[in-house]
Amino acid sequence: YQLCISMYHVPYTSLTVHLSSIPRDLDSATMYRMIAETMAVMIAAILTKVIVPFSEKFAEHCKGRELEGECVYSSVQLAYMAQAAIISVLCAMSGIGVLMSISEQKCPPGGHAPPASFWSGLVTVLRTPSFRYLTIMFVWIWMGVAVIQANFLLFATVVLEMDMSVASNLILIQIGVSILSEPFWFLLMVKFGKKNTFIAALAMTIPMIFGLYFLDENTPLWQLELVWAIFGLSIAAVYLVPAAMTPDVINQAALREGGTRKESLFYSYGVLFQKFAAGIALFVSNEVLESIGDYDSAKANNDQAKPALRWLMSIVPGVFGILSLLFALCYPLTPQLEKEIKEKLDRLQDGRMAESTVMPPPTNGDDDFKPLKGEGAFHAEGPKKPASVWDGVVDGPANSVVDLGSDIDETDT
Numbered sequence: 001y002q003l004c005i006s007m008y009h010v011p012y013t014s015l016t017v018h019l020s021s022i023p024r025d026l027d028s029a030t031m032y033r034m035i036a037e038t039m040a041v042m043i044a045a046i047l048t049k050v051i052v053p054f055s056e057k058f059a060e061h062c063k064g065r066e067l068e069g070e071c072v073y074s075s076v077q078l079a080y081m082a083q084a085a086i087i088s089v090l091c092a093m094s095g096i097g098v099l100m101s102i103s104e105q106k107c108p109p110g111g112h113a114p115p116a117s118f119w120s121g122l123v124t125v126l127r128t129p130s131f132r133y134l135t136i137m138f139v140w141i142w143m144g145v146a147v148i149q150a151n152f153l154l155f156a157t158v159v160l161e162m163d164m165s166v167a168s169n170l171i172l173i174q175i176g177v178s179i180l181s182e183p184f185w186f187l188l189m190v191k192f193g194k195k196n197t198f199i200a201a202l203a204m205t206i207p208m209i210f211g212l213y214f215l216d217e218n219t220p221l222w223q224l225e226l227v228w229a230i231f232g233l234s235i236a237a238v239y240l241v242p243a244a245m246t247p248d249v250i251n252q253a254a255l256r257e258g259g260t261r262k263e264s265l266f267y268s269y270g271v272l273f274q275k276f277a278a279g280i281a282l283f284v285s286n287e288v289l290e291s292i293g294d295y296d297s298a299k300a301n302n303d304q305a306k307p308a309l310r311w312l313m314s315i316v317p318g319v320f321g322i323l324s325l326l327f328a329l330c331y332p333l334t335p336q337l338e339k340e341i342k343e344k345l346d347r348l349q350d351g352r353m354a355e356s357t358v359m360p361p362p363t364n365g366d367d368d369f370k371p372l373k374g375e376g377a378f379h380a381e382g383p384k385k386p387a388s389v390w391d392g393v394v395d396g397p398a399n400s401v402v403d404l405g406s407d408i409d410e411t412d413t
Contacts, residue, residue, distance in 0.1 A: 006271060012098070014267040016247070024190065030244045031186040035179055038236070042175040044087060045168065051083045121265045128253045130245075131266060133331045138242040139277040140324035141202065144209065144317030145235055146281035151289075155313045159306050160224070161217040170228045177232030178239075185237040193335040194245050199328050201237030206321040208234065213314035245331075246270065248338045255341055259348045288312045 019029050125131050156167035188197045208230050215224070246266060254261045288308055333341075 002275070006275065008095075010264070010268045010271050013243075013271070014263050015098070016243075018263070026247045027186065027189060027244045030247075031182050031240060034236075034240045034243060035182045038175060038179045038182070038239075040090075042172065042179065043090070045171055045175060047083050047086060048168070051079045121262075122269060124262065125253075125266055125269045128249060128256070130249045130252055130331065130333050133327055134242060134245050134249055135270065135273050137198075137324045137327035137331065139273055140320045140327070141205070141238050142274060143277045143281045143284075144320035144324070145238060146278050147285055147317045147320075148209070148212075148231075148313055150281065150285050151309065151312055154289075155212075155309045159217070159309050159313075160215060160219065166221070170224060173225055174228045174232035174235075177229045178236040181233045181236045182240060185240050188237075189241060189244060194241050194248070195328065195331050195334065197237060198241040198245075198331075199325065201234050201241065202321060202325045202328060204230070205234035205238065206318055206325065209318040209321055210314055213310045245333070248333050248341070251338070251341050251345055252333065255345050255348070259345065284316060285312060288316075 013033075016026060016029050016033060020026055152171070153164070153167055156162050156170070157164060160167075185197060185201070188200070192200075208227065211227065215227070250261060250263055250266050253266070288311065
């Protein structure tokens with residue numbers, strides 16, 4: 001499953017760079033892509049919220065039967081299979097839509113690099129300083145957000161002691177705010193730059209993450225909704241801004257490589273590091289959750305489970321966020337530098353286009369260019385007529401003499 005998801009994820013994210021060569025268009029396309037992805041997550045959450053209660057209703061009919069356990073299992077299995085079928089159909093429709101409606105921009109001459117091996121490609125992308133900083137700062141905050149998302153339902157039911165339906169409502173609030181706030185972060189990116197926007201988002205996210213430590217079962221519902229709305233507002237930028245920075249990093253690498261673009265390398269290794277970060281987040285979560293056992297054990301041993309879940313939901317991701325902020329402050333690409341790189345890259349590509357279409361220089365054997373008697377004298381041959389040293393003066397540019405040469409002496413003058 002993860003292999004298939006990665007095979008879809010890499011080419012899909014790489015398509016963004018091929019849609020346009022204008023930086024603002026790329027940022028806009030990234031924004032709409034992130035909105036579509038977040039809406040897809042919301043659709044999946046709504047489907048879960050709608051289908052799972054149906055499975056519980058089906059399970060009620062199994063009470064009193066001889067094989068009650070198998071009946072309940074079959075009902076739940078049927079519900080999740082129905083959800084998977086719906087999502088599969090939506091994925092197929094989306095894939096067909098991308099295949100039929102998107103045309104990639106043609107690459108300029110010499111624009112793409114030949115295929116590279118895994119290790120040579122890794123060395124290539126890591127030689128770009130901006131890619132190193134971008135990857136590290138995104139990986140840290142991605143791990144923090146992944147830890148929170150993976151353990152939220154357990155935190156909500158054990159620490160906050162709320163029903164599963166209320167907890168799923170908080171998830172919908174977070175996703176809804178994320179969708180609505182994407183245009184807001186896009187405007188901030190355009191006005192203040194991507195680096196500054198990402199730092200502002202982290203400055204908003206980190207205090208909120210540490211604030212999760214102080215939530216308990218007595219926290220009013222409206223405060224929980226406000227906290228998760230702020231969380232949705234901040235992680236919208238966490239997902240959007242690094243994705244919008246990637247084309248700038250590719251431009252810098254292309255300028256260093258003489259105009260050769262390697263989008264697939266950068267996006268594929270970006271996905272690799274993202275998967276690696278998700279694996280670390282799951283490892284950290286499992287290590288902490290081993291101390292509290294399964295769900296039933298956590299419900300029974302609240303005194304031990306609540307502190308562990310508070311650390312897992314606030315302190316650990318908060319530290320990850322601080323590390324991400326430190327690397328974001330060192331990110332080298334500023335708006336002015338991005339503009340200069342784009343201008344140099346455009347001039348380089350224009351030069352390549354001119355070289356590919358330039359006419360060969362004239363030679364002495366061409367009919368349209370013949371030397372005069374004098375050294376270095378050439379004229380464009382017009383209608384046949386007796387040649388004269390006055391041709392260039394009398395007849396004008398049609399038979400203009402570039403250099404009269406040494407055949408004209410003072411006596412002729």
